[in-house]
Amino acid sequence: MSDGMPELTDASSTDLAIETVEGVLREHYGLSGQVFPIEGRQNPYFLIDNGHMRYLLKTAPADAPLPEIEAEHALMRHILRGTDGPLVPEPVLTKDGADTVVLPLEGEDRRLRLLTFLEGAPLPADDTLSDKGIAAFGSISAALTRSLEGVDNPLLEREPESDLRKAGPQTVTLLAEVTDQETRDVIAKAMVTALRRIQPLGPGLRIAAVHQNLDAGTVVGNTTEAGWLPTGVTDFTGIAKSWLVAGLANTCAFLLVNRDGDALALLPAIRAYHDLYPLTLTEIEALWPLVVARTGILTAEAESKLAQRPADPQAKEETEKRHAVLRAATAISPALVFAAFLEATGMTNPLPEMIPMLPDIDPETIRTVDLSVTSPLLYGGNWIDPENDWKMLARIARETGRCSTRYGEYRLSKSLADPRQEPENFALHVDVCVPAGTPALAPFAGTLKSVGSRIVLSGASLALHLEGLDCALPDGNELSMGDPIGAVAGAENSVGGLRLRFCRDPELLPPLFCTAEKVGTWSRLCPSPAALLGVVTDAPVPVQMNIPVRGWKEHLFDAAGRCLLDLREDTSLIGHGHPRVAAASYRQRLLLNAPSSEPFEAAELLAQRLKALAPTGLDDLYVLRGWRDAFHYALALTRNHTGRHEIVSITGVSGTTHDPAINSAGGVQGTIDSLDAGDKAGLLLAGYTQPFDGLPEILEALRRNEGLLLIDETRSGWGRSGRYLWGFEALGLSPDILVAGLPGEDIAVCFARENLAAAPDDRMEKPSPVACSVAAAMLEIWSEEDLRDNARLVGDHLKSALEQLARRHHAIQDVTGSGLCLALNFKNEELAEKITALLRRERVLANTEAPASLLIVPPLCFARDSADRLLERLETALAQN
Structure with missing residues (x-):
């Protein structure tokens, strides 16, 4: 029992008077202080507080074994002399230098000893430990074991009841009083199964001094x-020599109860223990069976107590709890738990010896097929077809006759468009195409059985699951390594298909795929079957798992195939990964991508499509390399025409301009005042898709001062508002100059009235032929797929839902914009940044903009399903705030 923060009681509840204890402290230890009796001890204990230190005085019968007490004190002092052991009490010697003192107290001889008191508290009743708490138990167990290395102490030779080397006989003894045969059988079966796993490992387990009841x-x-x-x-009563791993197993059995039988909840403890005191492979294999054995003992103890006190409700409740934990411990696959323990410790279990299964197939002729997230075979969303992987494999098989998928590959076909869900897409198998009729041999010795369409060869430590094999052998047939097992199924002169997967648990049907989160465990439980083919068929491990490597429409996928929703304004206008855009780039690169001062076909095609989109009255067209060039060209046009330099700016859902001569006046009246101050070349409007109060007065001030109206439509144009091609149309404006960068591309356009003189420096670099080809293809797709109408339909739905969200959450100030050019405006900047960060954790990418806006500017292909997922994530983020 822990001595930390004991329950104190009145002196009357003990048979030793406070005055007597005070006299002992003065005469034998030279100490004084307040004395508090401690409740719940068979022999009286006292807490002493002298204002500087606290001590624990323990009493025992005079005949208590002195050698055992002295040995326990020696252990404490040994641990305290080290630098990395756990905190332990320190024995306090008497004034005569003795560990204990025997005194006649209250008519009885008693042995007393004094220890420093460890500050703290016991684990609160019914408290569930956090992962850090579980890890701390692993660390303290390892630190204690390490600090006891090399200790020669007779105390270590004792055999405490919790010594798991005696688990079988101890269980038999405890069950002797249990009369219910079904109950006895459940516990006995669990114990026998565990001991069968432990027994062959016993000779390989290290013996050490460990705490067997931590x-x-x-x-x-x-x-x-x-x-x-x-x-x-x-408490040191559980310290003795035993299997080193048994100490950790006993602690894990306690932790298993605390976590209601969840075996995988033990991983932090095992990881922490191994980091401080590395375990061997044999010890890790024995750990879970030892935990089950200890759980069986605890259940048998509870049943034994219940047999003695059948009417005790607490005993009954404890027994039911122990049985629930035992059921959970015996229900989970031991091989799965072993694999999880291996992952926690960073260790692997080597495969048994085996030979290639298809000796007639030259391994060098087997071509692996890339079906990963970055595969060039996957484009245009073809991976969405549930049969696409087989189609890719069949195509390669027709060309080569021999091919294989890759183990350990994150399949794009198994990825999901929902960012919240973790896809099960890590391949734990391979599909192999070879000529039908190819003979197959048993790669290792084992027993054969048929399970539906599968043939399972179960060896001593590994099972092979086969599909696509013609096998005439009966169930239960024992095969030696190299014995014929069958032939690849299929018509003569055709290509047959085999599906191969390993599993270290012969009773478990291994899954075909697992999530990225579970790869460490499942790849150890179901290792690569590459050895069957004699060639490496494993996919390389992605270098950076969490960085997007592929885009499709409004989605991004990282190397593990996990999806992110992309709402950022620099995303391509038509979305990611369109095959026609890629084809246009590829085709132009095959022709020419050198800069040219002469007109070229791609530029002329782009100009033709842009002119069809030109606003009324803006007939001059300038195509430049990106928004910044086009923007500065528009400024140069304005200044050249007016002879003035400064420009006033007012923005809606828009980016920030960085030209020092642009004056962001701040509000309607500030803009009017700035224009009326004179000497202004023009007014820059950016990001407005809806009229706003004060606009007519601003335009009147601009007219009075004969300035030009410039509009930046990079964010609000290209039909993003849904109802208008250009955002200014909703405001009823007639701009003099319009600038529009093409989102996601290094190209931008500047439209201007014909009567504006060209800028003095008309030698800005023109876009490359490839950039022009890509832009032309995008505009064609934009038109054919009617993305402007999609922006209207999805945008209306999204804005309406956002406005409802704003009514429920007062953190939102308002929602501005239209179509797919929206801003969720919060009460302050900190809140906007926090919500954006929470969305990022929910795998939604969005940008914020001062003062406190979250921008929703996705590609125009944004689907209604994606809008609904965004709304769910926002609801979650706002609730978490």
Whole structure:
């Protein structure tokens, strides 16, 4: 039982008077202080507080074994002399230099000893440990074991009841009082199964001094932000020599109860233990069966107590809880838990010896087929077809006769468009195409059985699951390595298909795929079957897992095939990954991509399409390399025409301009005042898709001062507002100059009235032929797929839902914009940034803009389903705030 923060009681509840204890402290230890009796001890304990230190005085019968007490004190002192052991009490010697003192107290001889008191508190009743709390138990167990290395102490030769080397006999003894045969059988079966796994591993397990009862009752801890964490060891009765891993197993059995039987909740403890005191492969393999064995003992103990006190409701409740944990422990695959433990420790289990299964196939002739997120075979969304992977494999098979998919590949075909869901797309199998009739041999010795369309060869430590093999052998047939097992199914002169997968648990049907989060465990449980083919068929591990490597429409995919929703304004206008855009770029690169001062076909085609989109009255067209060039060219046109330099700016859902001569006046009246101050070349409007109060007065001030009206439509143009091609049309304006960058591309356009003289420097670099070809293709797609109408339909739905969201969440000030050019405006900048960060964690990419706006400017192909997913994520983020 832990001595930390004990329950104090009145002196009357013990048989030793406070005055007597005070006299002992003065005469034998030279100490004084307040004395508090401690409740719940068979022999009286006292807490002593002298204002500087706190001590624990323990009493015992005079005949208590002195050698055992002295040995325990020696262990404490040994740990305290080290630098990396856990916190433990320090024995305090008497004034005569003795560990204990025997005194006649209250008519009885008693043995007393004094220890420093470890500050802290026991684990609160019914408190569930956090992952950090579980890890702390692993760390303290490892630190204690490490600090006991090399200790020669007779105390270590004792055999505590919790020694798992005696798990079988101990269970038999405990079950002797249990009369219900079904209950006895459940516990006995669990114990026998565990011991069968442990027995062959026993000779390989290290013997060491370990604490075999390190749990909530033998430690003290503190409550932190991460919950209660153990900090020191207060009880040494469980320390003895045993299997080194048994100490950790006993602690894990306690943790398993705390986490209601969840085996995988133990991983932080195992990882932390291994980091401090590395385990061997054999010890990791034995760990889970030892935990199950300890769980069986605890269940048998509970049943034994219930047999003695059948009417005790607490005993019944404890028994039911122990059985629930035992059921959970025996239900999970031991091989799965072993694999998880291997992942936690960073270790692997080598495959058994085997030979290639298809000896007639030259491994060098097998071509691997790339179906990963970055595969060139996947384009234009063809991976959405559920049969696409087989079609790709069949196509390669027709060309070569021999091919294979790759193990450990994150399949794009199994990825999902919903950012919240983790796709099960890591391949734990390979599909192999070879000539039908190819003979197959048993790669290792094992027993054969048929399960539906699968043939399973179960060896000593590995099972092979086969599909696509003609096998005439009966179930239960024992095969040696190299024995014929069958032939690849299929018509003569055709190509047959085999599906191959390994599993270390012969009773488990291994999945074909798993999530990225579970790769470490499942790849150890279901290792690569490449050895069957004699050639590496494993996909390379992505260098950077969390960085987007592919885009499709409004989605991005990282190397693991996890989806992100892309709402950023620099995304391509028509979305990511359109095959016609890629084809246009490829085709032009095959022809020419050198800069030219002469007109070329791609530029003329682009100009033709742009002129069809030109606003009324803006007949002059300038195509330049990106928004910045086009913007500065428009400024030069304005200044050259007016002879004035400064320009006043007012923006809606728009980016920030960086020209020092542009004056962001700040509000309607500020803009009017700035224009009326004179000497202004013009007014720049950007990002407006709806009229706003004060606009007529601003335009009147501009007219009075004979300035030009410039409009930046990079964000609000190209039909993004849904109802208008250009955002200014909703305002009823007649601009003199319009600038529009093509989102996602290094190209931009400047439209101007014919009567404006060309800018003095008309030698700005022109876009490359490839950029022109890509832009022309995008505009063609934009028109054919009617993306402007999609912006209207989806944008109306999204804005209406955002406005409802704003009514429910007062953190939102308002929603501005239209179509797919929207801004969610928050009460302050900090809140906007926090919501954006929460969305990023929900795999939604969006930008913020001062003062406090979250911009929603997705590509115009944005689907209604994606809009609904965005709304769900926003609701979640706002609720978390």
